[in-house]
Amino acid sequence: MGSLFEASPTFSIESERLQISYFFPDSTEHCLFLMKLWNTEEFMKTCGRTSITTAEKASNFLRHRVHADYARNNYGMFLVSLKPHAHASLAESTPIGTVSLMRGEPPNAYLVPDIGYAFLPEETGKGYATEAALALLAYAKRELGVDSVFGFCGKDDTHSARVLEKIGLEFRGQRKLKVFGGKECAVWALPKMSQDLTVYGLDD
Numbered sequence: 001m002g003s004l005f006e007a008s009p010t011f012s013i014e015s016e017r018l019q020i021s022y023f024f025p026d027s028t029e030h031c032l033f034l035m036k037l038w039n040t041e042e043f044m045k046t047c048g049r050t051s052i053t054t055a056e057k058a059s060n061f062l063r064h065r066v067h068a069d070y071a072r073n074n075y076g077m078f079l080v081s082l083k084p085h086a087h088a089s090l091a092e093s094t095p096i097g098t099v100s101l102m103r104g105e106p107p108n109a110y111l112v113p114d115i116g117y118a119f120l121p122e123e124t125g126k127g128y129a130t131e132a133a134l135a136l137l138a139y140a141k142r143e144l145g146v147d148s149v150f151g152f153c154g155k156d157d158t159h160s161a162r163v164l165e166k167i168g169l170e171f172r173g174q175r176k177l178k179v180f181g182g183k184e185c186a187v188w189a190l191p192k193m194s195q196d197l198t199v200y201g202l203d204d
């Protein structure tokens with residue numbers, strides 16, 4: 001079934017300091033930014049080495065993977081930009097990170113999305129991941145009816161875990177997740193979600 005969803009270049013979710021918007025494969029700025037972000041040492045340490053090493057590869061990824069997510073779910077990986085002042089337009093703001101709600105590609109998908117984030121090393125420790133994730137969760141609940149959300153992170157990744165805690169998720173133990181190739185991950189969930197996470201399709 002085709003989707004009628006079309007990402008708007010002027011759409012943004014506003015928070016106090018940030019703007020959250022769609023990525024576009026034809027934007028050189030977006031492609032170069034994604035390439036830079038995913039090739040920082042900090043990113044590779046927690047998320048692994050990426051195959052996105054050129055602007056062209058970033059563009060293909062945005063076109064075929066990220067926009068497929070937008071079309072399938074109405075959410076996916078968003079660009080986070082820092083506003084120079086409270087009433088700045090998207091064009092005036094500077095890309096500093098990503099925030100995402102992802103559900104994977106069927107059949108490798110759970111029934112509810114997980115929240116994720118990544119920021120340039122020089123912009124971390126300023127509360128931006130927390131601010132962006134809270135704004136995206138509120139938008140997804142209000143506009144898309146998404147009220148069950150997971151958070152996954154490496155079992156020793158204390159910074160990510162701290163963000164998940166600060167945005168109100170609860171630690172639900174460690175599990176080997178098929179979506180991460182059977183790697184042991186820390187699993188977090190919104191407090192009102194069932195204690196039996198298999199009802200959301202999570203691995204036994």
Ligand SMILES: CC(C)(COP(=O)(O)OP(=O)(O)OC[C@H]1O[C@@H](n2cnc3c(N)ncnc32)[C@H](O)[C@@H]1OP(=O)(O)O)[C@@H](O)C(=O)NCCC(=O)NCCS
Pocket residue numbers: 042043046047116117118119120123124125126127128129130131152153154158159160162163166
């Ligand atoms: C994890 C990450 C997104 C955190 O972003 P951030 O904007 O720094 O997050 P916040 O500032 O909202 O909160 C991070 C928490 O970790 C702490 N923290 C962040 N960076 C830190 C550092 N270098 N040293 C010590 N503590 C740090 C902060 O103090 C804060 O906790 P606090 O409020 O108790 O002080 C960022 O470090 C990053 O992009 N890392 C690489 C990609 C990644 O790991 N993504 C997650 C994969 S699941």
